[in-house]
Amino acid sequence: MSENDQPWWKGATIYQIYPRSFADSNGDGVGDLQGIIDRLDHVASLNVDAIWLSPFFTSPMKDFGYDVADYCGVDPLFGTIDDFDRLVAVAHARGLKLIIDQVYSHTSDAHDWFRQSRESKIEPKADWYVWADPKPDGSPPNNWQAVFGGPSWEWDGRRQQYYMHNFLASQPDLNVRNKEVQDALLDAARFWLERGVDGFRLDAINFAIHDADLTDNPPSGLDMSRVTRPFDMQHHIHNMSQPEIPDFLERVRNLLDEYEGSFSVAEVVGPDPVPEMKAFTEGGRRLHSAYNFDFLYARTLTPARVRRSLEQWSGEAGEGWPSWAFSNHDAPRAVSRWASADFRKQAADLLILLLLSLRGNAFIYQGEELGLPQGHVAFEHLQDPEAIANWPRTLGRDGARTPMPWERHSAQAGFSESDPWLPVDRAQQALAVNSQKDAASTLNLTRALVKFRQTSPALRVGDIEFLEAPREILAFHRKHGGDQILCVFNLTEEDVQLPAALKPTGPVFATEAGLSEDAYSVSDTLGPWSGFWART
Incomplete structure (x- = not known):
């Protein structure tokens, strides 16, 4: 395609x-x-x-x-x-x-569905939420814990059952x-x-x-x-x-x-x-x-x-x-x-x-x-x-x-x-x-950058091929048809030596460059938190 x-x-x-x-x-x-x-x-x-x-x-x-x-x-x-x-x-x-x-x-729990579901076990929406009986000792049905803290179960006096909530107690889980x-x-x-x-x-x-x-x-x-x-x-x-x-x-x-x-x-x-x-x-x-x-x-x-x-x-x-x-x-x-x-x-x-x-x-x-x-x-x-x-x-x-x-x-x-x-x-x-x-x-x-990406099939939908690089550098090609972009990044707060194999040979679009192609010549080092795209 x-x-x-x-x-x-x-x-x-x-x-x-x-x-x-x-x-x-x-x-x-x-x-x-x-x-x-x-x-x-x-x-x-x-x-x-x-x-x-x-x-x-x-x-x-x-x-x-x-x-x-x-x-x-x-x-x-x-x-x-x-x-x-x-x-x-x-x-x-x-x-x-x-x-x-x-x-x-x-x-x-303010949703009408829940209000109806909690009324009784025979309401038309009784099974629209996750309800369960307590254990014989009255404790919750199992050990599940909620994202925001505490058990995933809240007792409801009307249904005489627990309802499940993965998040807040006021957020009952749908069935x-x-x-x-x-x-x-x-x-x-x-x-x-x-x-x-x-x-x-x-x-x-x-x-x-x-x-x-x-x-x-x-x-x-x-x-x-x-x-x-x-x-x-x-x-x-x-x-x-x-x-x-x-x-x-x-x-x-x-x-x-x-x-x-x-x-x-x-x-x-x-x-x-x-x-x-x-x-x-x-x-x-x-x-x-x-x-x-x-x-x-x-x-x-x-x-x-x-x-x-x-x-x-x-x-x-x-x-x-x-x-x-x-x-x-x-x-x-x-x-x-x-x-x-x-x-x-x-x-x-x-x-x-x-x-x-x-x-x-x-x-x-x-x-x-x-x-x-x-x-x-x-x-x-x-x-x-x-x-x-x-x-x-x-x-x-x-x-x-x-x-x-x-x-x-x-x-x-x-x-x-x-x-x-x-x-x-x-x-x-x-x-x-x-x-x-x-x-x-x-x-x-x-x-x-977003505008540039819109014009580049490689960046928008292309394949990705990672390249060998020093531990501090991330480098890969994006490719689609005749469009190929070399992407290189220094993810550290130190200058990093750029290997010769990663130096671009075509137009460059870089974070340090006033943002236009051809406006930046990549040196032998990449500065802290810097990178570039280059057509190859």
């Missing part, structure tokens, strides 16, 4: 918007849909293919929208369904596709084994497809189905001195990652195939996600792509780590298509995890170059194009229940969710006219959009 015959999503660059923190149009301190519309010119200027929009659905917001109370409703905090329809129209007018989150593993539940979820998906969305990101989809026998999970061998929560002390082979999940995903794909050009990407969580990622995207019958936390939770970035992750996707017949992210709303920002403060600018530039070099789709999280570090949020301002529960052992998620800085000198960084739901970090505000007008800014580098 030629590059021109590829679907739009293959090799796409997708920009993640976390609505609460992107732009506030009505001055209540919380970002909203109209705020996104007002700032779409910025997104379009990045030359990306699509937007991934995190949840905006009706919700009590105990997990900030990932606890859905109405799959087909827009929470008033974010606006109205008419606002959403305008967002779709305006995005499409700017050439941007729009994909939205779908949360299929659980709902809020996705039940075909009626699957039908209801697909009906909700169709509702949004009919409104013009271009696809879905399926949140934590490997949590969607549980072991029907409720078998205890075995211990992981870790102890509390090495982890922050009991969840990490188990191998989660029974409360998630069940073999029936791909069958449900085939139903999801059948629906998506009714809508030309639609796209789906799975979020896969766990210590060994690649087999599930491949199973979820296998053979063109399931989802289009999947991404995991290989990089999102990694404390260091090395050539060996990158190579290990990428080489798990060989491109063999029937294999799905990977997606990659270095930062998102759940993970501390990459430049803070991987680079010291003295090298943040160089690292931010290099990481954009690297992300856009990888074989697969590239997800850029809002603010990544500015080089934002992790935001500082004092304990008294924390909102994230996980961060509060595990303080100070974990950075939590709030620091990745601080308001987008639009203006360097306004009181709230141009995000809102009032105090925002999370405080503005002044170190981030110094990197505001309106302060990055210089050609060498991270923002303008991102624009240029």
Whole structure:
């Protein structure tokens, strides 16, 4: 298949918007849909293919929208369904596709489905959630632990049973084994497809189905001195990652195939996600792509780590298509995890170059194009229940969710006219959009790199071939037809000698070069956190 015959999503660059923190149009301190519309010119200027929009659905917001109370409703905090329809129209007018989150593993306990399910064991929706009787001593049905701490079971006095929750107690798990539940979820998906969305990101989809026998999970061998929560002390082979999940995903794909050009990407969580990622995207019958936390939770970035992750996707017949992210709303920002403060600018530039070099789709999280570090949020301002529960052992998620800085000198960084739901970090505000007008800014580098990738079949859909290099250097070729790009990166904070075999012979596009081809002559050394693309 030629590059021109590829679907739009293959090799796409997708920009993640976390609505609460992107732009506030009505001055209540919380970002909203109209705020996104007002700032779409910025997104379009990045030359990306699509937007991934995190949840905006009706919700009590105990997990900030990932606890859905109405799959087909827009929470008033974010606006109205008419606002959403305008967002779709305006995005499409700017050439941007729009994909939205779908949360299929659980709902809020405020969802009408759960209210009906808990009424009695004979209600029509009695089996729509995971219910179980207590053990003879009254304790929970098994030893499963929740992600946010404590047992995965909550006692319900009305049903006189426990219900399961992999996350907060206010997020009861759906019984996705039940075909009626699957039908209801697909009906909700169709509702949004009919409104013009271009696809879905399926949140934590490997949590969607549980072991029907409720078998205890075995211990992981870790102890509390090495982890922050009991969840990490188990191998989660029974409360998630069940073999029936791909069958449900085939139903999801059948629906998506009714809508030309639609796209789906799975979020896969766990210590060994690649087999599930491949199973979820296998053979063109399931989802289009999947991404995991290989990089999102990694404390260091090395050539060996990158190579290990990428080489798990060989491109063999029937294999799905990977997606990659270095930062998102759940993970501390990459430049803070991987680079010291003295090298943040160089690292931010290099990481954009690297992300856009990888074989697969590239997800850029809002603010990544500015080089934002992790935001500082004092304990008294924390909102994230996980961060509060595990303080100070974990950075939590709030620091990745601080308001987008639009203006360097306004009181709230141009995000809102009032105090925002999370405080503005002044170190981030110094990197505001309106302060990055210089050609060498991270923002303008991102624009240029994404545009370059769009014109290069090798970078967008080509094969990847890793090259021999010193331990500190990552080097590979991307190839498609007659297009070949040499990609070389120094992932350290020291100068590194560049082997003669890796010196480019053609036009160069480098992070140290004012961003245009032919503008940079590669020397015998690569500076700290620097790299280049070169046509060969």
